[in-house]
Amino acid sequence: MDSSSLRARQKERRRARIYGVAIELFKQGGFQATTATDIAKASNVSRGTFFNYYPYKEAVLLDYGSEVMDRLREMAEMKLASGQAPLGVLYDVWDQLADENTRERDLFPPLAYEVMNPNPERARTAYQALPLSKVVELVLRPMHQNGQLRTDLSLQRISNLIADTYLMVALRWSAYGTERPLKEEMRLALNLLLEGAVKR
């Protein structure tokens, strides 16, 4: 192995260590209360090194959210390939996301805020790291192709609206709580988006 790929592996191992330590600290002490200095100290690197890997604390969370999205996409692809109906797959993806979000309820609000960061570059970075609307699009594509979806809105736009609604529902739920579990809140909102509010 040449020295440049060795360096790349060392770098990746260090990144993985910092990431693991940071997520552990966030879960134990809360995201807001954990500082970059805390993470650097606990992973035996300098603050400067931490910022080389993650230019801001929220960037660690983006790695976490990105992993969650990867898992959701793989699950969706597997279920679609095994012949499950797209709407069922979408509700399964939603349930899975609700479970993850409920289990790690302190990590999700800062992730959601990052997507809506007033700094457009940070918002775009977050949006690209968390391609939920792409997962929705993947699941709904067969229905779109079979003419089962409305056609005055593009598949991308429908998928964006569904993903955005998840964001708002989850944020409200995390911030205020409700009498219902998040899973139920999310199913109700998805029902509304798919079927509409007005009886026909």
Add this chain to the structure above:
Amino acid sequence: MDSSSLRARQKERRRARIYGVAIELFKQGGFQATTATDIAKASNVSRGTFFNYYPYKEAVLLDYGSEVMDRLREMAEMKLASGQAPLGVLYDVWDQLADENTRERDLFPPLAYEVMNPNPERARTAYQALPLSKVVELVLRPMHQNGQLRTDLSLQRISNLIADTYLMVALRWSAYGTERPLKEEMRLALNLLLEGAVKR
């Protein structure tokens, strides 16, 4: 007039002056670039006095948003009273909101961020100052009473989802722009929420 109501009137006049000056500065120089010091100076009060009236800069915007909501509610009430069909009234409210948002496109993102402020007390204050979901609820109530809406979701929940969707659509539009006018984006999202994505 006794002295306490005189003081109250003076106080209200000063608040109105600070408000008018602040909104003017926001429109001219942008919300982010305008500081509390700028507003205090231009309205001939101390910084301390400014903060007595508005504990943070965004609180001025809440007054502005609150006025917009008042106008929307009055318009909705008038149209309903004159016998216009609720769905038509809702689309009219949406168009009016899109016009206002488009005209003052720099003021709306900080308002939206305030509703989602990580500080729960600030978020709650903003939410109460901007009762869009109450306006939606008011408009949809006759349809709810006539059994024209789905009943597995409460009227309040449906109204919240519609108001939340406005927030996300307007925020995306303000931050990134799209090829379409905001009015059209908002109508498309409203269509989806009212009628659903899936053909029946």
